[in-house]
Amino acid sequence: MVSNSSGQMAGARFVDPKILARIGNLELLARNVVDGFINGLHRAPFFGASVDFAEHRGYVAGDDIRRVDWKLYARTDRYYIKQYEADTNTNFTILFDISKSMTFASNGVSKLDYGSYLAACLAYLAHRQRDRVGIITFDEDIVAHVPPSAKHFNMVLHTLDQAKPERPGHLSAPLNKMAEHFKRRGILLLISDFYDDPDAVLDAIKPLRFLGNDLIVFHVLDPQEINFDFNEASTFQDLESGEQIPVVPQSFRAEYRRLIQEHIARLRAKFSEQRIDYMLCNTSEPLDKALSSYLSSRQKLARVK
């Protein structure tokens, strides 16, 4: 891969959201992005040696006796060693906010699409390194739940594909439900636009964190949500509540920017206090930042282990 003129890293063209939007197949998309990304990286990711049953073989001296299949010994009276395929080291669960506010798109790629690409890419990445992938989509409640499994990659993609924003979103209720759900700790990837008070957001997330999960938060925002570059006086309608307010953007812009930046800064501060990785994703920017952010977290996790 060659570097393009904008100085993005090689392979970045595979992660430009606008190009990705033209690829209908999420798996193909994810493979393109991740392979391209990894090839460009020239560095192997972390292939953990997981043990998932593959076949039996005869016991030879020196084998760990804990791997002897005693049930088979009982039936055959021979020592067989259970051989396992490489297995995930951890559960990788995507918590994807599919509330109506995620449908906003000012440059052709909605936050939901962007989040889907992100989720697909990361799921693929995780799948490739034998992590178990699962997904939970939610708005004000849990919409779909795919438990983490090494075989659930396609289901994850399917779930992402089928995600339809229909209701307003709310973090605390679904996240509390999820907290009850997670028995085994793993990596949780939360994708949302976090239109809520930062304190409330943190209150909702904390239970997940208490389980010892590693939490990576992707805050997906459209550039217009950040810059508020509207020109005409218009009526603004809340995508979730339907409320309408006439707005003269010129007079609102400065104040709005101040408020959103303040919100982002507070979220960042709150998450960092809780040692949660926070990543702000602009839907006009390529996915590589998000991917590298994930990989660095994952590396961190490996080291900890």
Next chain:
Amino acid sequence: MAFLSPFLLLGLGAIAVPVLVHLIQRERKRVIEFPSLMFVQKIPYQSVRRRRVRHWALLLMRAAALALIVAAFARPFFPASAAAAMAATGGSREVVILLDQSASMGYGDRWQRAKAEASRVIDSIGGTDKATLVLFSRNAEENLRATSDRGRLQAALGAASLTASGTRFGPSLKLAESILTRSNLPRKEAILISDFQKTGWSGSEDVHFPEGMTLTPVSVATETVANLAVPSVQFARSSFSSQERITITAGVANKGSDAVTNVPVTLEIDGRVIETLPVTVGANASASVAFSPFTLSEPSVHGVVKAGSDAMPADNSFDFVVTPSQSVSILVVDSGSTDSSFYLTKALAIGNTPTFNVEVVPAGRVTPQMLEKRAAVILNDTALPAALAGGALKRYIEGGGGLLVAVGERTTWPQNDADLLPGQLGAVVDRMDGRGATIGFRDYSHPVFEVFKAPRSGDFSAARVMRYRAVQPVPEARVLARYDDGGIAVAERRVGAGRVIVLTTSLDDSWNDLELKPVYLPLVHQLVRYVSQYEQSSAWATVGQVVDLATLLKSKTDRVVITPSGERRTIGANEPSILELTEHGAYQVRAAATPSARADQIAVNIDPAESDLTPIDTGELVAAATGRASQAPSTTTAAAEITPEDAEKRQNLWWYLLLAGLALLVAELVVANRLSEKERFT
């Protein structure tokens, strides 16, 4: 209210445009779906109030402006008020304002009052009326063509000024009649603003206003007038120690109803006061003032007689020009017999306008040098002298000299000089049988016989002509008189600048008894004056006269004329040298080539009739002009019907509506701009 073009009211639908624009603006204001208004709600919002208040105010203004403009295009009018106005006035008027600007209008404040009256008439002109301003004195002039433009009429009126001319109502009324006849407006009015001098209306003017035309007299005359005038002066010439002395007698007329006493009457010569005498004149009477004689040394001396001062100063002074009298030099050539020129010389010795300086020379002693400085040569019953034959006489005549040939027994004419005479001399016609011939036909249009035109002005029938010479006239000859048998008695021929007249009978008693008749003297004087081109210079002219400057300055050069008001005019040598005298005072005329030479002067006085301010009964004038004893009330026939076009044109409402609409649009623009400036970033 009705509309001339009601279909244009469909344009009122345009009012919906601002409403639609407003609504579309509202609709168009797209709804932007935004993920969350969480932050927007935190920002104070103020624009709802602005939109509503501003839009309603501007919307109303725009709608009103559009409605006014559409209504203006539909040409509205009030049928009722139009009919009422029409009923009141009887329709559109064609008005002719006749404004007297004669010299008599200068009496007191008559001119100002007359102009004020005219101004009032102009102000009463309606939108569809038309008015013509006619300024008149002796003649009438259409100052401004029929127009409805009151501003132009007022400007023309403002520019009008008094003249020094006399008053004649005839031409002005005829002009008014022709203007009104041309008009196709229903009401035709002539308004005559004047002081109605009696002298301006002779009663024989051929003015007949047809039915439907009215004449409204507006008199600015005053009841009592006091006016002193100098209508004329007389000169008495006498010789004193070889110098000519002139005694001037001025007539002073009091046209007022009060006697005036000891009014100073002053004689000024060349701007210098010579004498002042007091005069007392009774009411409506005249007196004369005789000044002391004074010596006249220079030609063309300008004098003024002034009498007192009153409300009309124009006729208080009388200008004149006096010139020392000059005799006319005549050379009489006869056969040398003692009595052939007896009657002729006796006749020429009589009279002083002019005096004839006669030298009688026998034909045999005549030399060409004798022709020098002669005004005329009379060949009295003699052959053409040999000294004059062969070109000398011809050159003299072509240079402006005169020749009178009285034909008799001894008259012969050489063929070489035949082109001098108006015809070839033929045989002697003998009318001895019977009572002889008489001069039957006389051309009164010719200056020679003009004075005999009036009845009892010369009896030619008493004179008997026994013999005369027949004449075969050449084409360029003009026959001035014929005998009763058709033979030519007097014939004229122009030769170069000179004049030649042939009398086919004698001026002595050999062939006729003319010299024994009273008509002989004036006839001889007329013939000699004519061939010698004598012009009596009048001491003054009257305003309105036309003079030929060629009689003043014989030489063909550029002439400079300075009018009494100081205006300088140059009349080229090749231009017609006709000058109309329009001002009261002395005109100065001189050759442009000799600016230092003494100028000829022409004294001009106002018409003496202008001093008579007695007014005519305006009713009489109106009756004479219109043929009706009193003015019929305005015609009512036209009041019945009025077309919507006329009604709309009279009211002109569209103009005001359009202005109001445009004003409203401008106001809307200003308000909108101001509001938008003010509220743009609120």
